[in-house]
Amino acid sequence: MLCVRAMTSPSLSHRALKTPPSPIRRLAGLAQEASQRGIKVHRLNIGQPDVESPQEFLDGVAGYREKVVAYEASQGSQRLLDSWCRSLNRDYAIGATPSQMLITMGASEALIFAFMVCCDPGDEILIFDPTYANYIGFSAISGVRLVPLPCSIESNFAIPSREEIERYISPYTRAILVCNPNNPTGTVASDGELEMLIAVARERDLFLIMDETYREFVYDGLRPRCIFELAPKDPRIIVVDSLSKRFSLCGARIGCLLTWHEELRKAAFHIAQARLSAPSIEQAAAAHMLDTLGPLYLGAAHAEYRARRDVAVRALSRIPDVRTYAPQGGFYLLAKLPVGDAEDFATFMLTEFSFQGATTFVAPAAGFYMRQGGGKSTIRIAFVLNQADTEQAIAVLAEGLRAYQERRAGRPADSL
Amino acid sequence: MLCVRAMTSPSLSHRALKTPPSPIRRLAGLAQEASQRGIKVHRLNIGQPDVESPQEFLDGVAGYREKVVAYEASQGSQRLLDSWCRSLNRDYAIGATPSQMLITMGASEALIFAFMVCCDPGDEILIFDPTYANYIGFSAISGVRLVPLPCSIESNFAIPSREEIERYISPYTRAILVCNPNNPTGTVASDGELEMLIAVARERDLFLIMDETYREFVYDGLRPRCIFELAPKDPRIIVVDSLSKRFSLCGARIGCLLTWHEELRKAAFHIAQARLSAPSIEQAAAAHMLDTLGPLYLGAAHAEYRARRDVAVRALSRIPDVRTYAPQGGFYLLAKLPVGDAEDFATFMLTEFSFQGATTFVAPAAGFYMRQGGGKSTIRIAFVLNQADTEQAIAVLAEGLRAYQERRAGRPADSL
Numbered sequence: 001m002l003c004v005r006a007m008t009s010p011s012l013s014h015r016a017l018k019t020p021p022s023p024i025r026r027l028a029g030l031a032q033e034a035s036q037r038g039i040k041v042h043r044l045n046i047g048q049p050d051v052e053s054p055q056e057f058l059d060g061v062a063g064y065r066e067k068v069v070a071y072e073a074s075q076g077s078q079r080l081l082d083s084w085c086r087s088l089n090r091d092y093a094i095g096a097t098p099s100q101m102l103i104t105m106g107a108s109e110a111l112i113f114a115f116m117v118c119c120d121p122g123d124e125i126l127i128f129d130p131t132y133a134n135y136i137g138f139s140a141i142s143g144v145r146l147v148p149l150p151c152s153i154e155s156n157f158a159i160p161s162r163e164e165i166e167r168y169i170s171p172y173t174r175a176i177l178v179c180n181p182n183n184p185t186g187t188v189a190s191d192g193e194l195e196m197l198i199a200v201a202r203e204r205d206l207f208l209i210m211d212e213t214y215r216e217f218v219y220d221g222l223r224p225r226c227i228f229e230l231a232p233k234d235p236r237i238i239v240v241d242s243l244s245k246r247f248s249l250c251g252a253r254i255g256c257l258l259t260w261h262e263e264l265r266k267a268a269f270h271i272a273q274a275r276l277s278a279p280s281i282e283q284a285a286a287a288h289m290l291d292t293l294g295p296l297y298l299g300a301a302h303a304e305y306r307a308r309r310d311v312a313v314r315a316l317s318r319i320p321d322v323r324t325y326a327p328q329g330g331f332y333l334l335a336k337l338p339v340g341d342a343e344d345f346a347t348f349m350l351t352e353f354s355f356q357g358a359t360t361f362v363a364p365a366a367g368f369y370m371r372q373g374g375g376k377s378t379i380r381i382a383f384v385l386n387q388a389d390t391e392q393a394i395a396v397l398a399e400g401l402r403a404y405q406e407r408r409a410g411r412p413a414d415s416l
Numbered sequence: 417m418l419c420v421r422a423m424t425s426p427s428l429s430h431r432a433l434k435t436p437p438s439p440i441r442r443l444a445g446l447a448q449e450a451s452q453r454g455i456k457v458h459r460l461n462i463g464q465p466d467v468e469s470p471q472e473f474l475d476g477v478a479g480y481r482e483k484v485v486a487y488e489a490s491q492g493s494q495r496l497l498d499s500w501c502r503s504l505n506r507d508y509a510i511g512a513t514p515s516q517m518l519i520t521m522g523a524s525e526a527l528i529f530a531f532m533v534c535c536d537p538g539d540e541i542l543i544f545d546p547t548y549a550n551y552i553g554f555s556a557i558s559g560v561r562l563v564p565l566p567c568s569i570e571s572n573f574a575i576p577s578r579e580e581i582e583r584y585i586s587p588y589t590r591a592i593l594v595c596n597p598n599n600p601t602g603t604v605a606s607d608g609e610l611e612m613l614i615a616v617a618r619e620r621d622l623f624l625i626m627d628e629t630y631r632e633f634v635y636d637g638l639r640p641r642c643i644f645e646l647a648p649k650d651p652r653i654i655v656v657d658s659l660s661k662r663f664s665l666c667g668a669r670i671g672c673l674l675t676w677h678e679e680l681r682k683a684a685f686h687i688a689q690a691r692l693s694a695p696s697i698e699q700a701a702a703a704h705m706l707d708t709l710g711p712l713y714l715g716a717a718h719a720e721y722r723a724r725r726d727v728a729v730r731a732l733s734r735i736p737d738v739r740t741y742a743p744q745g746g747f748y749l750l751a752k753l754p755v756g757d758a759e760d761f762a763t764f765m766l767t768e769f770s771f772q773g774a775t776t777f778v779a780p781a782a783g784f785y786m787r788q789g790g791g792k793s794t795i796r797i798a799f800v801l802n803q804a805d806t807e808q809a810i811a812v813l814a815e816g817l818r819a820y821q822e823r824r825a826g827r828p829a830d831s832l
């Protein structure tokens with residue numbers, strides 16, 4: 001009796017039960033099983049690039065010479081703060097100094113800090129829907145309500161108009177959050193659109209949180225933009241940045257928060273003190289990299305992603321009844337498939353289908369949509385495989401789509 | 417006009433304004449200024465040991481061979497999960513498997529996860545006061561109310577009795593949080609006390625969160641205890657652990673959360689997914705270290721901390737009117753000084769005092785007390801300097817105390 005009682009346990013918090021699993025990582029187990037069955041799985045599902053990290057970062061790791069792996073300062077190592085500001089000012093001339101910067105564990109932590117210092121539980125942040133799925137996780141953690149402003153594939157996920165945006169602002173709205181270039185849509189805001197967002201934030205007394213993780217990945221002759229170029233030192237703007245994608249350093253967990261709002265930076269710093277510091281070795285290596293890396297690395301990465309985008313768009317546009325578009329930035333795109341339920345299709349690809357020993361793992365886009373039923377027929381594709389593999393992966397996807405439709409039509413699929 | 421408007425900004429959230437700065441790090445600026453004036457600052461204020469990190473960890477860093485620093489799994493790298501469980505089971509035979517473990521960014525993140533999955537905003541966690549100051553930061557972040565149960569230096573900060581504890585349990589109490597061995601008091605719970613805590617948690621349907629960061633640092637013949645030895649696989653217990661202090665790896669930011677509560681682990685895992693993963697390079701190096709490190713490292717570190725404790729207690733007990741005790745574990749102790757305001761004294765030490773070109777930096781203990789006015793005359797000392805330096809630092813402290821008292825008495829202090 002006592003033993004049974006001992007093994008019961010109190011229930012969890014409501015927020016624990018409300019925090020959604022990552023939709024991007026949800027099907028990972030099925031993919032692993034497929035691999036174990038000997039099937040080659042082309043992974044277009046997650047933003048983990050295959051591009052090599054800069055040798056300068058790896059040199060920084062190998063050159064780590066401290067005898068004691070000590071805490072770094074809660075704000076970040078002085079050397080990394082200095083070198084990141086230098087690098088930002090060289091590219092964007094925004095006049096950043098370490099006093100405006102806080103080093104964080106990836107953009108993720110910077111966003112959590114931003115949510116917490118801007119909003120109390122129940123306050124609202126406006127986002128464009130579909131959105132980066134983990135924003136939904138951050139909102140569950142921080143108790144912030146995300147208010148989704150619908151964007152659609154029919155208009156290539158364009159930034160909504162000012163009237164549209166203002167219609168969604170309520171007395172509880174505290175901030176507008178924009179991922180530019182956007183994950184998952186690849187939309188890039190024009191200067192005019194950025195100026196409109198700044199004007200709305202100013203007039204409606206809101207914070208503008210800019211997630212610039214993909215900043216340099218803009219195509220078709222567009223110029224990368226840091227929002228502080230258009231609104232120098234504006235204290236209502238918070239820029240969140242990350243080394244993860246730009247330098248293929250997802251596992252380093254190094255990001256930052258940049259703001260000229262002194263009180264806000266201080267409050268974020270107090271939260272940062274509670275978690276002590278970001279990892280020391282990656283900070284040392286990142287500073288070494290930023291101090292020594294020439295412009296060629298990023299140029300090559302940029303060219304590679306643009307080429308992959310072109311390959312992906314071309315290959316997808318050849319599949320009947322698939323709707324997509326050429327994203328102007330980032331390294332994702334959404335594609336609407338001729339299926340009723342993209343998650344069922346993605347599961348089919350991992351559990352029932354293979355073509356010449358291979359299958360393709362795509363992310364169902366429903367997890368990126370906040371509105372009920374959004375993105376049900378849509379998938380997200382990441383440009384994380386080299387051009388040949390991307391082409392091959394989409395060819396397999398096309399075969400899978402045909403097999404799936406045939407199965408649904410009751411005919412035996414000859415590729416099974 | 418527009419320009420002025422542009423430069424205003426919305427106010428911060430209440431929780432941002434409520435998050436306290438770290439009391440441990442508050443005086444750091446003054447210490448830096450003292451150093452810049454050429455004064456040698458003995459730093460007894462922060463738990464950053466001078467003990468060298470294991471060579472096996474540094475070898476793991478230098479041996480990192482990945483070309484792409486990729487995301488790790490959100491739960492943690494399989495290799496680190498395996499090796500940490502093996503190491504725990506070897507020392508404590510608790511039968512841990514990776515299914516019960518989540519790798520986190522230090523114990524800090526594990527505690528934030530535990531607060532969030534156990535409590536909704538407004539729920540309560542019982543703590544013993546004084547407490548680890550950053551728990552107060554975590555409570556501000558998570559909206560959890562910490563309810564302080566007073567402990568006193570007069571009883572050497574003993575664990576309160578069952579009756580005492582039960583008196584503080586309310587309908588909102590969701591968990592009891594115990595740091596064992598304790599930071600900042602050094603108190604070690606006996607088996608009887610641990611069993612009492614388990615019994616209270618079971619009978620009152622509470623979670624028991626055990627912060628075992630300092631687990632191996634127990635002295636005077638005590639045996640290190642993992643609570644799961646006494647309550648195998650009890651799903652209401654959450655153990656939070658860290659490599660920071662045990663292996664002098666504070667800057668690696670590698671901790672873990674261990675629980676047999678499957679639903680709880682899953683909820684914490686969903687939060688972990690939102691922040692993607694813990695740093696990859698430190699995880700690889702930590703796994704390498706746990707797989708290859710012999711028992712000598714920890715034995716030597718343990719002996720060193722015990723010797724430092726003895727030196728510190730002996731030196732302090734020689735200073736007139738200082739009250740302290742010999743802590744049975746951890747690497748801190750509290751000492752009550754014959755001063756009205758220990759923060760004022762600590763500031764004096766950094767700004768006005770030096771003895772033979774040196775001063776001593778101690779942490780005012782008030783920041784570790786939740787109850788109003790608690791610890792006002794008390795300081796925390798960390799055993800982070802070698803024996804000779806600890807002895808020297810406390811000798812300087814004694815001189816400083818004399819000078820401070822003389823100044824207060826209106827006499828010119830001859831050491832100024």
